[in-house]
Amino acid sequence: MNVLIYLIPVSVLLGALGLAAFFWAVKNHQFDDPEGDAHRILRTDYDDHPKE
């Protein structure tokens, strides 16, 4: 079971990576318009240059 000594910190680190990704998303305004983004994906016109 000694392998846990490495594996648990590794899993926590991976989780922390996910947390960092979430922070990045919030800071990049990914959650500014959840409703609009849900509709935008259904648009018929293909968007070559998605606006930020």
Added chain:
Amino acid sequence: MEAMDETFERPGPACPACTGASCARPEPAQSETGNLFFSVPTVHCAGCISAIERTLEAMPGIRSARVNLTLKRLTVDADPERISPEEIVAALGKIGYEAHPLDPSLVADPNRDAGSRDLLMRMAVAGFAAMNVMLLSISVWAGASDTTRDFLHWMSAVIALPATAFAARPFFHNAWQALKARRLNMDVPISLAILLALALSLHETANSGEDAYFDAALSLTFFLLAGRWLDHRTRIAARSAARELAALEAPKAIRLTETGEETVPVGELAPGDRIRLLPGMRVPADGVIEEGSTEVDRAYLTGETVPVALGPGDAIHAGEGNLTGALTVRVTAAGQDSTLSRITALVSLAETARNRYTSLADRAAAIYAPAVHLLALAAFIGWYLLRGDAHFAITTAIAVLIITCPCALGLAVPAVTTVASGRLFRRGVLLKSATALERLAEVDTVLFDKTGTLTRGTPELEWPERIPPRAFALAAGLARGTLHPLGRAVLRAARARGLAPAEVEEVREIPGKGLEGRHDGRRVRLGRADWVGAEGGDGMESWLAVEGEAPVRLSFTDAPLDAARELIGALRARGLDIHLVTGDREREAALLARILDIEPGKVHAEASPEDKFALVEALGGRGHKVLMVGDGLNDTAALAAAHVSVAPGTALEAARNAADVVLTGRRIDLLPALLDTARSARRRILENFALAALYNAVAIPIALAGLASPLAAAIAMSMSSITVSLNAMRVK
């Protein structure tokens, strides 16, 4: 949608014909980066987004356009040299979307709001840490022992300690503030439970103990932060929406200087300045008329529908609408010092009275916090006396604190208000105050303002079919260019009947008297009875006189909104007592009361702002919970004093600020639905408290008996929080 159109095209009775005139349209909303913001209330689908963005991006001078569907807002990056906001509004109008420029300095994005993002981050950290620690705890519960268990506990501690230090800071901070002020609030037991749970767990871990509550401390933090965040977000969203409405009015004034005229924001006016007022403008500051005469619309200030004639030397007040003549006014008081200050003083007086309300959550906390502390203390003393084992006594006392964790209580109110205000927001109701729903649910008396709230606030021509067609056509012809509400009413009525206005030449407007022109070589006049040579009657009237013929009387009424009668009926059906209060004359008030079927004893006419305030206080003093609905400056004190208050979106900014709830547009018919939602929300909140109490009734004896394990605490905590959240979804 019609109500919406009406709202924005006609900002209110103080200014009846702004389209084309320079008054109510705000100066273009424009920031230095060239970013323009518009409110686009009608977008609702992917097609709308595409249509708007494609149309705008095809226009010269626009770099990009982006619709935010959640906020129903359009952001345009445009070159201010090449395109104006008006052109964009016009372009959108052509493809069928109404758009209103917003003042970028007032546009605050709720998602970019620092407080909300801060809470979201803390919530994410707490959630992340709670999940990891929970995984480790499951291994412990599954039977890990000896070194493995110690290792898992230490790992949990390493995650939990920094995570709670960061995530639970808002609770620690608030608890500390409360303790410093020698008060107890909900955050005190929360902080105590978190800190003690951590301390106990750390002690257990260091001594190779069995029970560690790291997961409980973290999930408690997570659930509570979720409640806080929901609460915060709802409030910010509603407040910024209400602020955006304010952004629609960005009044400017024309100041006369030695070199000529300059347009300045109203805030820059100082006593002694001379300003120019054109017909159709809202008066920006108190002053004295130096040159010119006119009629002013005081509907917002006093509730009178009939304009008042003024000339040189007369005082003119901020908020009045200048109707018929161009004026030069010397400012005597501006901004905070004007007539408004009297009303402002009343409003602040009223607000202190309002602060006495304690929310349901606070009332629950006031019972909960001492009870929990006493129980924990009792558990400690009881077990210590019984067993003489200090360690066991402390562990049990802390288990009591943790298991009565207030997460269900913490979620009980915000979960419900979030669901309810989200529903209401989509229908066009903006809740500005967090406790507005609770207070609305308690209402038993509704006090309505008349002008602009139950009525259109603009006169309507009475009995148009009784007016001879030729006279009607002449009157309409004369009224074509005027801003006077009676003239506009004639023109509207003529259009509605499909009557073409007659050609009248040389039309002149004589402020305070009426309109004069020539038709077929004869002089025609439309105006006051004494001016055209007729015997004046009662009520709102205007006379048409053709030279050599008998004058024709045109009478007017301030017509109730179509929805008004139904609204009163719907409110009565909900067991509410209806009162009407107005600054207008007895006759007008009685007339409306008859149409709307309000008992004469409950009609209060010729009421000053102070009278309205006093009436609200008197009704409140008799134990009634009063809902005040009003839109004018004269209503602001009453709005602030009432148990809860509602202002239509067409109301003056001051009234909207004083009200707890703002209805977009003139959707006064939303009131019954609003009350239903409020009552349903209150029911759900009380149910949630009952659920939390029920859960505690089961859990506390177990904890007191010293039988609570970390596993039991984790299950009970999650179950209660989820039940409470699910129950909140049932709000109608």
